[in-house]
Amino acid sequence: MLQKEKHNDLLQNALNIKKRFLQMYQAANAGHIGSSLSCAEILTFIRFGWMNETDEIILSKGHAAASLYSLLAEDGTLSQSDIETYYKNNTYLAAHPPAGKIKRIPFATGSLGHGLSIAAGLGLASKLKKNGKKVFCVCSDGELNEGSTWEAALFIVHQKLKNIVWFIDRNKLQGFGRTEDVMQMEPLADKLKAFGFEVLEADGHDFNSFEKVKDSFNEATKPIAVICNTIKGRSWKQFEDKLDSHYLPMKDNMFDSINAEIELHYQQTLIK
Amino acid sequence: MRKEFALAIIEAKKKHDNLVFVTGDLGYMALEQVMEVFGEEFINAGVAEQNMITVSAGLAHEGFIPFVYSIAPFVALRPYEQIRNDVCLHNLPVKLVGNGGGYGYGIMGATHHCLEDIGALRMLPNMKVIVPLTAEDVVQAISFMVKDSSPNYLRMNLAAKFDFEVAEFAAWRHLKKGEKATVIGTGPVLQNIVNAYAELDFWCLSVFPVIEIPDALIESIERTGKVIFIEEHLGEGGLRETLSFHLLGKLKKAVQVLSLSASGYPSGKYGNQQWHQEENSLAGESLKNRVGSFLS
Structure with missing residues (x-):
């Protein structure tokens, strides 16, 4: 269990991150909001609850870039004026993470199925150099359709890359349908186990759940894969767990209602 | 190699x-x-x-x-x-x-x-x-x-061997002086035409993309008035296409062009490397015939 203070700090970080990216999406009239709401706590915990300064984050689900940019504004890597360029002409902050221009974004992502291999390469380099660096990779469940993801999975297990933490944002929705209707993934845990991972399940919106994952990682004898059960578009009441949250921008009073909802959630989860 | x-x-x-x-x-x-x-x-x-x-x-x-x-x-x-x-x-x-x-x-x-x-x-x-x-x-x-x-x-690929001295590896090399036509090739397939028509002016290109064209190559082409491209690759996207663009801006006179390149599998049949080269006029009699009629 997290200490009360740490837990509440993480909650505050997540609240700031979500409020910031909602503002970004609103200003840009852009979509992929549901994808960012799905992985906000995962990214928050990696950055503020787990990683060391030299570790890397690979957001393989690059379409949630706004949540990554907002995270990097929260840790001071990006400035507010950087953030305000999001989605505009002449920006580095495109709808998918850029190549080589932003600290803490080592690789451009967005074409699905590349991120786990990137993590494998960085993880292998760290193993060869014995520098203790960890690599956190956040994949969507939709990109488990990509064969290259499974090539990377085989490789990570075979090379015993225990310095990689593979988070799967299991919101059960992908580009044009529910994951189980488009390309059946279940039994996902069994698949990952069969590949040789130590498979952990987490409530993907709960920091205490991630803290348990962190403890398990330290004791794991095999590379770990974390199935994070999440809700796409969480807090966007009209579109929670709906495909629309993947594509649609906010309209009318949605911005205010989502903000109210995440604020309410923050207050309810805060340990008093 | x-x-x-x-x-x-x-x-x-x-x-x-x-x-x-x-x-x-x-x-x-x-x-x-x-x-x-x-x-x-x-x-x-x-x-x-x-x-x-x-x-x-x-x-x-x-x-x-x-x-x-x-x-x-x-x-x-x-x-x-x-x-x-x-x-x-x-x-x-x-x-x-x-x-x-x-x-x-x-x-x-x-x-x-x-x-x-x-x-x-x-x-x-x-x-x-x-x-x-x-x-x-x-x-x-x-x-x-x-x-x-x-x-x-x-x-x-299989390395080419020549009975004359070849300059050190570089993007462009003038392999052998000659007349009648300027041959520009990439890779070991070049030796097939060198062996068949030793008297031509031979150039080898070894690095892509092409950044510059040597002045001496332009002079050679303008002198002979004939260019032969040879590559074990499709002409589209290959040496022929990229050099055509570069030469278009450089040459001051019209020249005749012969492109020897891979076209895939014209007969749908398979054989060893030499066989495929011959089927694509990149080796043997078919190469000799195409180059022969181009030169005459």
Whole structure:
């Protein structure tokens, strides 16, 4: 269990991150909001609850870039004026993470199925150099359709890359349908186990759940894969767990209602 | 060139500790010594080329220089998007090595040939495609690749041998002085026309994309009034296409052009490398006939 203070700090970080990216999406009239709401706590915990300064984050689900940019504004890597360029002409902050221009974004992502291999390469380099660096990779469940993801999975297990933490944002929705209707993934845990991972399940919106994952990682004898059960578009009441949250921008009073909802959630989860 | 490649990479590893070798499960009876010298920095990534390329990009990002080896189509085409996004877009020093460019794998068939690699890779950002001519070239090409901080692709084939001295490896080389026509070729297939028509003016191009055209080459073309392109690759996207563009802006007089290039599988049948070259007028009597009528 997290200490009360740490837990509440993480909650505050997540609240700031979500409020910031909602503002970004609103200003840009852009979509992929549901994808960012799905992985906000995962990214928050990696950055503020787990990683060391030299570790890397690979957001393989690059379409949630706004949540990554907002995270990097929260840790001071990006400035507010950087953030305000999001989605505009002449920006580095495109709808998918850029190549080589932003600290803490080592690789451009967005074409699905590349991120786990990137993590494998960085993880292998760290193993060869014995520098203790960890690599956190956040994949969507939709990109488990990509064969290259499974090539990377085989490789990570075979090379015993225990310095990689593979988070799967299991919101059960992908580009044009529910994951189980488009390309059946279940039994996902069994698949990952069969590949040789130590498979952990987490409530993907709960920091205490991630803290348990962190403890398990330290004791794991095999590379770990974390199935994070999440809700796409969480807090966007009209579109929670709906495909629309993947594509649609906010309209009318949605911005205010989502903000109210995440604020309410923050207050309810805060340990008093 | 495989033997020379293995020896050259071993020598390079002795000088550059940050070299790693990554193979897509290829190397039987060829890379055993490389494996021994590289130790834990020899990685058999299995038959999983997409992952192999991106893993190599990750290694390069962390300061390693990965040499990534497979049969040409499996390293150049199969993981094309991984090369584009993860290697070239980030200008990382990943060194692709494709064995058997062109019809090099002969009777193994069309899936093992690679007639599109130069064209496909030369247009990617930061990428240099290197096509050695002789066995000696391979050693110098490896040295060039280790020093170059960008992505490269080495297109290997059976090395050409000449009965005259060939200048050291360079993007452009004037191989042999002659008259009647100016021949520009890439890779060992050049020797087929050298052997058949020794009296022509021969030039070898070994690095793509083409940055500049030597003045002496322009003079040669304007003097002979005839250009012959030869490549074991499709003319579209290959040497013919890229040089046509460059020459168009340079030549002050009209010249006649003959393009000798691979056209695929006209009969749908298979044979050894020489057989495929002959079917495409890149060797033997068919080459002699086409060049003969062009010159007459």
